[in-house]
Amino acid sequence: MKKIVLMNKEAVARSITRLCHEILEKNVNSKDIVLIGIHNRGVPLAQRIQSKVNEMIGVQLERGSLDITFHRDDFRERLVVPEVKGTDISFTLNDKVVILVDDVLYSGRTVRAALDELNSFGRASMVQLAVLVDRGHRELPIKADYIGKNIPTHEGEHVNVTLEETDDIDSVLLIREKE
């Protein structure tokens, strides 16, 4: 197994800043924006975007978290008890612009489940997707609105995002199973 560092702490920070700029550019009325982080690493990413935006324009966006466990489409095939982190959305999503935040966009199934689950909290006027990394290989017609970095991958390669909040270090690694 081989690990290649694609992004370090600084690169991750730069990407997040750029994501914030793009989000604010696209959504003029920032008061309607709510950030929803998808467990696990989407949650701290949403948190960082929230404070960065606050730093930039002095507005504290509303923020929640989403655990898609109960909406997974592969639950019946799994053999272990899923670790449920819990959803926390304490406000209605009616007429809001929801920015879903996750670390890696891959098959699209997580996002599909998240879109499904969002419906339980009201009818958002718009849902957009922000990810730190898009590694391709979509299995569903889903596309991100904001992408930190595109990392095309081959078979046998994985992308691993680590964040200080969850893993003590900010990095994006490319992992090759065999050399």
Next chain:
Amino acid sequence: MLEQKHLLGLEGYPGKDIQTIIDTAFNFREVLDRPIKKVPSLQGVTIVNLFFENSTRTRISFELAQKRLSADTVNFSASSSSLKKGESFKDTSQNIEAMKIDAVVMRHPTPGSPKHLTNFIDSVIINAGDGTHEHPTQAILDMMSLYEKFGKLKGLRIGIVGDIMHSRVALSNIHGLKTMGAKVTLCGPPNLIPEHINDLGVSYSNNLDEVIEWADALNVLRIQKERMGRGLVPSTREYRSFFGITSDRIKNHKKEIVIMHPGPMNRGVEIDGSVADGDQTIILDQVLNGVASRMSILYLLCGGKTVEGV
């Protein structure tokens, strides 16, 4: 997944699995607070509620849990069933199996019948009360409610008050609470306490005031009206005076005590209306936790394939 395929009773049920069920149930509590209280977890799963005995509350709680999980449910109750036409338990069971059911929730007046059902059918079986044996989902929702209130179960002192002899709720609570490290004292008329209950590692007292002083929480059992006058309990007023959770009794103790009741209550018999409606009771939390914990149980038992050979 969970160690056992079925949930037949809490005797010998692994503590870690009880904890998993309770933890997951709290996540379903959050689902129940959403504007739309439904998740698609059990889409395509078919569950039959097989009720050979009337039980409006338990059946509704299960049915709601199933619907919140997007399962398909069918209800079968003995009053409308072919059992009255002399069809055997085995035939009924196999008929249901033949209809491709994934799980069966069963209430039956005979102890051991859910276990018996496992001999005939392959579906997941959840015991919703088998006579005077066990009622595991009730005990799990009781424990969840205690956990919610106290943040722990280990070391808690729980008094179970009433007709222990004829109570499946008591037996499941005893097994579950002992497994989770709580202390249990039973309290009730001596003739309604089984002779051999000490073997289960619980204490017994017939002095309710002592038990109130000792306990963190009381689980007050329903005293069946049918027991009155059959010689088991001389009269309502005598029962109330010795074992009733009256408002005077609670006032006299001047202590914080949590009061639970599995319902339906006989106000003015085992519990006074003013106590039932008071601040120290968590009876309505139990009802809500009942739906959440049953969602958790159904989700964990019907959701995943069991490991090969288990």
Next chain:
Amino acid sequence: MGLEKISKNVLLKGGTIVDPYHNKTYKADIWLKNGDIFDIGNFDIPSSSDIIDCTGKVVTHGFCDLHVHFREPGREDKETIKTGSIAGMAGGFTRVCVMPNTNPPLDSPESVNFIMKKAQECPIHIHPIGAVTKGQDGRNLTEMGLMYQEGAVAFSDDGIPIQDGAMMRIALEYSKLIDVPVINHAEDECLRAEGVMNEGKISTRLGLPGNPDLAESSMVHRDLELADFTGAKIHVPHVSSAKAVDLIRKMKQQNDNVTAEVTPHHIFFNEEDLITYDTNLKVAPPIRSEIDRMALISAAKDGTIDCIATDHAPHTVEDKETTFDLASFGMIGLESCFGVVNKVLCKESNMNLIDLICLLTMQPRNLMGFDSDLFCKGSSAEITIIDAEEDWIFSKEHIKSKSINSPYIGKKLIGKIKYTISKSHIYKNS
């Protein structure tokens, strides 16, 4: 294999003869002519004989069971006198007493006669036990004298305990007219209540209503006192509790007219075996605690218990494959009997084989007044040939009864019946 009419000359060669009547064990051949014992000794073989090699086998008296239910008349779907006979032979039994709780019950000279007629066609000896009260109603005495003359050998309302002490007293007093035992299923119905298994820690855990040992012992106490008072013969069937054993042991010191039996299942199982809710273990009286089981084993060894009786109680699959409360009481027991009692009493509890054989042959015959000196020249052969050491797993194919309600299926037993000879027939087990 199976049942055959015996040929003119049969030689049982090279076996170990165990003769409980003369308390002797020795090696010899038994020569049968036309189904009768022609001679016992060492013989050269007449060329026309069938020879059965009994090397390493025990050749002993045919077993006698005082307590079976053959369900005829009324429930021929469960068992008939004919099928019960074959089940008996498979278990080494050549003589049985059938209980009267049939439909209609054996409560008249005519019904006793019905059994006697049926019995003639059977390869084993069958004796009816008459009901004590008409319709087993516990109130009106049957025509015990006339029934005795027709062939009834004892009286019992088996299955239904005689609750009324005065009725029991009358029955005991009247039985002295014909000097046969009265057998009372000893259970106080009020104390038993709805009980379906022994009351104890297991019933508490299973949530099943318990039947306390007191229900038996209090009734045994009453019956023993009444028997002592009236001077009649009393036989206590299927003793199940240590408390009842103590009472019987004590009464036997002063009264020779008291006898008692134990079933194989009460000494093989204990209440913990019911933890799976196996309805085949639902019997009356119930299988009790390990303490009770040990007390029964001691009682079988010290003579408090006079005989082993199977209480062979066939039930249909439908009667047993249901919920515990609805399941019928009783299990079959003839085919498995020897393997069970030999394992428990001889192999696990150091009883001598000849003493066990006494409990299965001479003692039950003596207490019913049947001839128990069977190894005599000229007598009609009632012989059981056993391999007392064979380990085997009891399974469905060993069951010859019409019913299969046996909790022994899958259990390892020790000691197997090889041949049973009775009424000029020989039965060979596979």
